[in-house]
Amino acid sequence: MRVTKVLLALLLTLWVGSAVAAEKEMKVGFIYVSPVGDAGYSYSHDVGRQAVAKMPGVTTSYVEAVPEGPDSERVMQNMARKDFDIIFATSFGYMDSMVKVAKQFPKTVFLHCSGFKMAENMGNYFGRIYQARYLSGIVAGAMTKSNTIGYVAAFPIPEVIRGINAFTLGVRSVNPKATVRVVWTKTWYDPATEKEAGKSLLDVGADVIAQHQDSPGPQEAAEEKGVYSVGYNTDMAKFAPKAHLTAPVWNWGVYYTKVVDAVRKGTWKPEAAWPGMVDGIVDLAPFGPMVPKELQDKVNAEKAKIIAGQQKIFVGPIKDQSGAVKVAAGVLMTDPELLGFTWFVEGVIGNTQ
């Protein structure tokens, strides 16, 4: 009796052990457009990578500061040749290279961030960061005294325009008199220019500075002037402890671990994933101490509504800058419309060129 028990236990262990051994170590690669550093866009992806690295039976590696174009193609081929199971490329400009490489290595799963192309073994993904931007807009709208909010923005592409619009809708939901002034820098990471852009907005009377840039330059401008700021990507409070109200932040790990799981189970299919706050991929950084409790509660209530699907943000009536109604009352903008945003909503001062 006893012997059978021991034997059974032994058999069970062997079986489980062999099952684990059969499940081979997964290799997951990441490609970043800028150095990881300790703040910003690539850093936020790397935090996601670290979450994947903690999964049992998975090893990860990354290549940082990979220029978009032919260089990225080589990096992807290299990873695929080394039998990586999944490759995440985290910048828009990697898209066409990835399509090419995906064709050459049909056994590898390719995932491209912020693009729109797909293949049998390639999907794309991004997060609905605009939901967090809307919430940060509420904070900015409530905290401004001059009713002028500055927004330092990178490039006039739909992703950025959508963010500015969501932010402005948030601002105007609590403060219909406030306007959002936009300055384009045409850079993603140029601290000097981005800080100067922030200062130029302060000079025209802005008392809250928001940004769609990867460097904390605009945060510094607000900190030095003694006004408020809204960060981006990751919690930027350490660069502007007195100014930083909050920031729309990324939490890529939620998505990355899910994809790795799906690939391992064999359930992964190419798709265009656009998860949102409900999935936890985007969030709001902790509020600064200057944000009053009532406002925090209000924003949190609004956040709960977004998660519950009751607040979809881009619901008509939405007017454009000239005051003409672009989206009729009660109409919800479709995802393709959101992905192709080329116009500003009412309340934005600036142009999309």
Next chain:
Amino acid sequence: MTGEIVIALLAATVQSGTPILFATLGEIFTEKSGVLNLGVEGVMILGALAGFVVARQTGNPTLGFFAAGLVGSLATAIHGMVCLWFCGNQVVSGLALTILGTGLANYLGTTFIGTAAPGFTPFAVPLLSAIPVIGQIFFQHDPLVYVSYLIPPVMWLFFARTRFGLGLRAAGEYPAAATAAGLNVRAYRWLGIVGGGFFMGLGGAYLSLAYTHLWTSSLTAGRGWIAVALVIFAFWRPGRAVFGAYLFGGIMALQLRLQASGTQLPSSILLMLPYVLTVIVLVLSSWRKRTSDEPASLGVNIAPAD
């Protein structure tokens, strides 16, 4: 635009002109000795990195500032070796220095991107800053801006009134005659190269220690090249360099403020302005070449020592 915005614009002009001013003065110093150094961009970025790293490790931005100057001198010493020891082509060596500098700074600086370091913060000069308008424009900056005010007059005095200054100019005007007069032309050219590199390094450090307190591999963003063009615009005179640097600083500050004030001009056009100005400046200054103080032997190597 209201008066207040104009004053803010002019104050921003001084600040964004300062890194260019340091670099332009450095290049004037080098070219006066007869050596052309097109490596300004690379030297600046190395200076920016050195300043940032030293300030970060020691917690002392002043130390970082001087370290940037030293690294600038060290980097240009490579140019000195090529041009003065091996009689290499000055244009090629300078371009190589730019490529080397940007590449090296990128390689060494990757781990520091996105990190914070202590830096200089604005400090209003007592009394002077209280002067209406002038005080607001010129005397409410960080200490490095005040340092940059001192360099042009000192450099002018050096060139016009000191033995060393005259010797350095002689090395750039007519090295053969200078040698005949018993001057060590090679030593003067070394001084020009290494001394100029010091200022270029300071210009880079201004970007990473005062203008922002951040480091990134593209921090200089072409300012070194603008400095090279400004030397021609300034007719190799330190005083005019101030004017030129502020003109460029002004146009950089202006285009962002035009956007902020809600202009309907496309931002792409506005962002072109500094570079359009560079071209215009070069065309205009080549028309008035006769009034220029261009060293006669600029870019001409001296024969190697026996």
